[in-house]
Amino acid sequence: MQLSIEGLSKTYSNGVRALYDVNLTLGNGMFGLLGPNGAGKSSLMRTIATLQEADKGSIVLDGLDVLHNKTRVRQLLGYLPQEFGVYPNIPADRMLDHIARLKGVGQAGERRDVVQGLLEKVNLYKDRHKHLGTYSGGMKQRFGIAQALIGDPKLIIVDEPTAGLDPAERNRFYNLLSQLGQNTIVILSTHIVEDVSTLCSSFAIICKGEVLYAGDPEKAVKELDGVIFSKAIDQADIGYYRNIYQVISTQLKGGKLHIRVLSKDARLQDGFAPAEPNLEDVYFSNIATRVDVNTL
Amino acid sequence: MFIEIFLFEIRSRVRRPAVYLYFLGIFIFTLFAFSTGSLPVLEKEHINSPFLISFWCCAMTMLMTLVSSSVMGTAIFRDIEYQTKDYYLTYPITKAGYFWGRFAGSFVFMIGIAMAIPLGIWLGSHLGPAIGKTAAAQYGPNKPIYYLHPLMLLGLPNILFTSTLFYGLVAVLRNVKVIYFGGLLLFLFYFMALFFLNHTNNATVIGIADPFALNGVREQTMNSNYLLQNNSLIAISGPMAINRLLWPGIGLVVIIITYLRFNFETFFAGRRDKAGADEISERSRTELKTPALSFTGVYNRRVLSSLVRLELLNIIRDNYFWVIVGVGSLFLGFVFWMGEGNEGVPDYPRTVMLLSIFSDAFPFFIFFIILFYTGETLQRDRLTRYAYINDSLPPPNWVLNGSKLISLLVLSVGLSFLPVVLGVVVQLAKGYTHLNWNAYLTYLFIILLPKFLEAAALCYVIQVVFNNKFASYAIAVPLWIGMFFLDSTGIFNYHLMLYSFTPNSGITDMDGMGHMVTPITWFDLYWMLGATLLIVIAALWYHRGVSSSLKERWQLVAERLNGVTKGIATLLLLLFLAVGGYIYYNISYLNEWLTKDEQQDRSIIYEKALKKYQGLPLPSVTNIVESIDLYPEEKRAVVDARVTIQNRTDKPISEMLLDADGLADYSITAAGQPVPVSYPLMYRRGKFSWFGPAADTSDFRLYTLRTPLAPGDSAVLEVRSVTLHKGFTNGLYAGNLLNNGTFFTTGLPGLGYDDDDEVGSPYVRKKAGLPPKTEEEIAQNDPVGINTLKEGAGNLYRMEVTVGVPGDQTAVSHGDLVGQWTANGRNYFHYVADRPGMYPPFAVAAGKYAEKRDSVLVDHPIGIEVYYDPSQAANLDRYIKAYKDGLTYYAHAYGGYPYGSIRQVETSNYGPREATSTAMNFYAEANDWNAHFSDPDQYDYLHYDVTRALAQQWWRYQVAPNETVGSLVLSEGLATYDALVMIGKKYGEENIRPILQDQIWPYNFIRRRLTEREHPLLTANFWFEWGPKAGVVLYGLRDLIGEDSINKALREFRDTYAFRARGPYAGANDLYDVLRQHVPESLRYYLDDTWQKVTFYDNEIIDVSAVKTARPNVYAVTIRFRIDKFYRDEKGNDVPAVGMKDYIEIGVLGADAKDADGRTVKRFLHRKKYWLTQGEHTMTVTVVGEPKAAAVDPLGTLIDRNGGDNYKGIE
Incomplete structure (x- = not known):
C-alpha cells in the first residue's frame, strides 16, 4: 500500500x-x-x-x-x-x-x-x-x-x-x-x-x-547528533541566551531553567554541555522556524 | 452579577443574525398587510384602527410563539449545548444573577423583535397611500395611545407568557426539544380554543381560555361598529381583564417556581448514571479474524433498509414524538367525537364530515411534526457529532441521504393515516357503521398523502441546503404559512405557482370528490414531480463531513452534476414542465385565471361600458317552454327554449342587454330569424393567459329586435344554449353539474344590467372615477318598488320544462310532473308549473336519488316527495311528519296549496345550504339530513326548518313580496311565525318560551351594536328584524287576539295578493293594514308598539312567595313584579312609555312533567292576562298544586330587554 x-x-x-x-x-x-x-x-x-x-x-x-x-x-x-x-x-x-x-x-x-x-x-x-x-x-x-x-x-x-x-x-x-x-x-x-x-x-x-x-524518526534524531547542547541557567537570564543562541526548548526543574540549544559549533562554550538529541529536539527545532516556541 | 450576565447575553445575541431575521420577517409581513390593506377590514373601518392594531398585536405575538421558543428556549440551553456547563459552574456566579440575567437579556430581544409590529403598522399607514395601494382616507390618525395600549396590554403580555413558559420549560427539563414541542402543543391548544369558539356561544369561556386574547379581540370587534373600532381602544374588562391577568400571570408563576426550584448542580450536571468504573478484565488473546467484506450486490439495499430502520427507530423511540402524536390524536379524537350539530342535536359522524373537520387545522399541525422531524433526522448526526464517524463510512451518498429521505416519507405516510384511523375508531365507537371508504381513500391518496410527501420533500431540501436546523425552520415555517395565506385569502392563488397547492374540493357522500379528482390529480402529479426535482437539488447539495463553505459545496454540486444526474434532472424537469404545460393549457388557455386586481378592473370596465343600458325597458317573460338535457359526466347541458316575452312598459323595446351568466354559448332567434347581436364590451386577456387573443368578447351581448316590441305586444324568442367546461380550471368548477347532484337553473342568459356586479368599495370607485354608490331604501309608496318583485326582474310566468338526465338519475323541478319516459338509456321528466304560474327562482335538481313518498289529503291530495341520497335516510319520517302537519294547518288556515305535490330535494354542498322555490325545497347534504336524534328533550329543528320553508309556499310563492323596504317581513317573518306556531302545536304552547327566546337572541344582541337607527317592523331592514323579531311579534299578536282572528286576517291577506300576474305586489304595509283591521281597538297599542315604533319591555319578577292554605294542596302565591316599557326615539334615546296599560300575562308554574313522548314539559298552575300599568305590582293568586315558579309574560312573547328576570323560582 x-x-x-x-x-x-x-x-x-x-x-x-x-x-x-x-x-x-x-x-x-x-x-x-x-x-x-x-x-x-x-x-x-x-x-x-x-x-x-x-x-x-x-x-x-x-x-x-x-x-x-x-x-x-x-x-x-x-x-x-x-x-x-x-x-x-x-x-x-x-x-x-x-x-x-x-x-x-x-x-x-x-x-x-x-x-x-x-x-x-x-x-x-x-x-x-x-x-x-x-x-x-x-x-x-x-x-x-x-x-x-x-x-x-x-x-x-x-x-x-x-x-x-x-x-x-x-x-x-x-x-x-x-x-x-x-x-x-x-x-x-x-x-x-x-x-x-x-x-x-x-x-x-x-x-x-x-x-x-x-x-x-531515528534518522531525524541522528541528524541532530552533536548539535544539541544543554545548560541549567537562572530564569532571569533567559533573555540573554535567547539573543545569542537558538534555544529550542526550556524546562524548569528545581528552580533552575534547563535549556537546550541547537548549535553547529561542536565545541560550544559558555557552560553548555553536549546533549543526546531526541525527537523533541527535532520537533522544536523545526517548528521554531515558523512559530515562536516559548515554552516558558 | 446580574448586570454582567445580562450584558453578556445581549452582546452575544447582537451578533446573531436570527434575531434580525425574525424582526425583519415580522416587520415586512406587517408592513405588507397594513400598506395594502390585506386585512379583515370593512368599508368604513380604518386600516390602522386601534381595534385592528390590537388584533394584529395578538395575531403576530401568537405567531411569535415560534420566535420565543427559539430565542428564550436557547437562552440557557446554550450552556448545555456548548458544554460550557463543565466550567461555568466553577465560576463565582449567583443563581439569581445567572437565571434572571439570561432571562432578561433574551427577553429584551423579544421586546425588540415585537417592536417590528407597531413600526410596520405605522410605516404601512404612510407607505400605503404613498404608493397608491390604499387611499389616505382608509387610515385614521396615528395616535400614540392606539399603539401603546395594544402593545402594553396585549402584545407584550403575550410575549411574556410564551417567553416565561419556554424559558421555564428548558430550565426544568434541560432539553431543547421541549421548546418546539411546547410550541406545537400551544398551537394545538389554540386550535382547541378555536374549535370551542365554533361550538359554543359562551363568550366568557372563549375569552378567558385563549392565551393570546385573539378571540376576545375578535369578539369585541364583531360586536362593535366602525366608529367604535376606529376611535376607541379594546376594553380590558370582564373576561378580557381576567384573561390579561391570567395568562401572563401563569407565565410569571411558572418562571418564579422554576427559579425557586432551579439548581445549578442538577441543571449543569444532569444525570450521573455513568457506566461502572473501569476494570481490567481478562482479555482474550485471540487474533481478530478478518471478516468477509462485500460492497456489491445486496450491500446498498441492505444498508439502506438498515439505516431507514435506524432512523425510524430514532423517531419512534423519541418520547416527544409520542407525546405530540398522542396529544394530537387525543385532541383530534375529541373533536371527531364532538363532531358537528345544530341546536344541540349532533349529526351522525359521517366520514365526509370528519374529513372536513380534519382539514380545518390538522394538516397544518402535521406539517409541523414533519418539519421538526426533518430537522431532527437530518441534523442529528451533525449535532451529536456522530457525523465525523458516520460520514466516513462506506455507504454511498444516495444510501445515506436516501435513508433519511425515505424515513421522512415513511413518517409522512404514517401521519397521513391518522385521520383515517381515528375517524374509523370514533365512528365505530359511536356505533356508526356507514363508513365511506371511498371518501377516506380519495381524501388520503388525492389530498393528504401528496401534500405531506411534498411537505417532507420541501422541509428536507431546505434542511439539506441550509444545513442548519433552526435557520431551516425559520425559512420553512413562513414559507408554508405565507403560501397558505396567499391561497386562502385569494390574494394570489394561481396553484401552478404555489408549491403543493391544488384546486380545492369538498368531499360529499353524494359525489365523493367527483370530477375534481382529475384536476387535483394533475396538480398532484405536477407537484410530486416538483418534489422530486427538489430531491435532486437536495442530492446535489447533500453534504457529508464537516461544515464547509459555499464554495466547497458548489464545487461538489458541479462534480455531482454528471451525465447521469443531468439526465435525471433534465428528464424530471421536462416531465414537470410538460405536466405544468398541460395544466397551464387547461387553466389559462382553455380557461382564464384572473388576479384579484384584474377581476376588479373588469367590474370597473363593466360599469363604465354598460351602465348606460341600465335604463333600457325590460320585457317581461310570461311563458317558457324548454328542454334541458343534462350530461353531468361531461359537465355539459344543452337547453332549447321558447321564451314568450311581453312588453308591459309604456315604451317600445328594441334592445336587450343579455349576460351569458356562465353559459358557454347561446343563440337567439325570433320566428326562425337570428336576432342581430353586437358585443358592447371586450375584455383584455388575463395576465396569465399568454397565448389567447389580446382581447376577447365578454359575457355581455346587446340584441336588437328587428321590429321593436310595442307596449302590450308579445313575442316568442327561441333560445338555444350550451353549458360546457373545456378542460379544468385553477379552482373548483362546475359545482352545479356534479356527477351526482346537479343544481341547474334555467340555462338562459340573464336579462338586463345588474348593478350587483359593480365594484362596491368606495375607495376603489373613487380611484376609478366612478360615482359613489348609494343604497337607498325604497319607500313603500314608490311606484316602481311596489310593482317590482323582491326577487328582482321577473314576474309570474308559466313554466314547462322537459329535463333529460342519465338513466340512473332523477330530475326534479317545479309544479306537476305530467310525463316521464325513458329513451336512449336516458330518463326524461316533464314538469309544468301553470297553476296559475310561478314566481322566480327556477331550478332543476338531478341526481341518483332515492325517493320517499307520502301524501296528505287537504282540499285535494298533496303528494309529499323526498329525494335523498340513499345513505342519508335517518330523518325521512320526521320530514314527512313536518310536511303533513304544515300542509294540513296552512291549507286549513290560509287557503289552498295549488300543486299536486311538494318536493324536498337533497343537493350537494356547493349549492345553496337551504333554499325554497315553488313547490320545491332544497337542503344541502351537510344540512339537516344527518341529525342524530336520541333524546326526547332534543329540539326537533327539522320540524321547524321544514314548516318554515313550507310556509313560504304561501308567503313567497303565492304572495310574492315587492321591492319596498320591510317587504321581507312577508316571506321571512310570516314563515318564521308559522314555524313557531307549528312548533307550539307540536310541543305545547306552554313550552314555547325557550324557542322564542332563541329567536329573539340575535336581535337583542345585534341591535345594541347598530350604528344606524333601528327600524320598527313596518320598515324592517335587517335580517334579525324581518325574520326572528317579526316571527316573535306575530306570535305575540296571535297570543293576544287569538288564533282565529289572526288566521282570518292572514287568509284575507293571501286572498288579496296571491298569484298576482303584475303589480302592485304586497309590502309590509299591506300586511300591517290587513292585520290592523282584525285587531280590536283595545289591543292596537301592541300593533303600534311593534310595527310603528321600536319598543321593549323591562319586566321583572321582584319577589315571589307561596303559602299553604287551609285547603289541601292549595297555595296562595304572592307575586311582586315590575312592569316597564320603553320606546326608542328618533335620536336613539329610550323614552319611558308614560301612561301605559298593557294586557300582560302572569303565570305560576308547578314542577315540570313528562309528556307521552318522554319530553320534559312545563305545567302551568295559573295563567292569565291582566291590564297592567307601569310600575310595581303585587298580586296574590291561589293555585292547586305545589308552585315552583312565577313568571311575568311566561311565554316570552314580549320583546324584553332582559328576559332572564321574568322568571323566579319559589323557595
Missing part, C-alpha cells in the same frame, strides 16, 4: 490557510503526524478521510484517486476523529453491529464475531450492553477505536487517539495498532512526541499547514 499526497492545499472561507502544498508519501506501517495546535493535522486527516474537500492537489492510494473516489476509499478506511459523538440511547454492541454492516460485513455471524472481538480488544466487552450515553470519556474513546478498526481497514486514520486513555490503555492501543500496521497504512496524529519515536516508522512535522519535515 502506498499513499501519496501531492501539492495538497486548502484555505478555509475565513482565510485560514489549513494546508499549503503538502507533499507526503506513506507506505505500510505507522505514520505519525506531529505539529502544534492548529497546524493542519486534523485538516489533513479529514481530507484523506474524505470528509473535506481540497482546493488543490491530489491524494492517491495505490492508484486510487482519493479525492474523487470517496466511496471506494471509505470502503478501505478506518477513521477515528479527534472529537466525535455517539447516539446516547443505543448500546455499544448494537451500534458497532450497525457500523459493521455499513462497513460491508454482510454476514450476521461474522458481524457478531467482529464486534465481540473488538469489544474485547478495547476492553469494553463487559459494558457492551450499556448505552453509549453512560460511557465515560475514556470508554467513549475506546468505542471510537473499536469502530475505526471494524472491517479490516487498509487505511487507518486516528486523530489523537490516546487522548483520555490511561497509560495502560494507551499501551494496549499502541500494541494493537502496531500489529495492524504491518500490512496497512496507519496515520496517527499526536502531541506526544515520544509516541512517535517509539511507534512510527516514519513521521512528518507540520506547522501552519506546511510540511516542515518528513522522514524516519
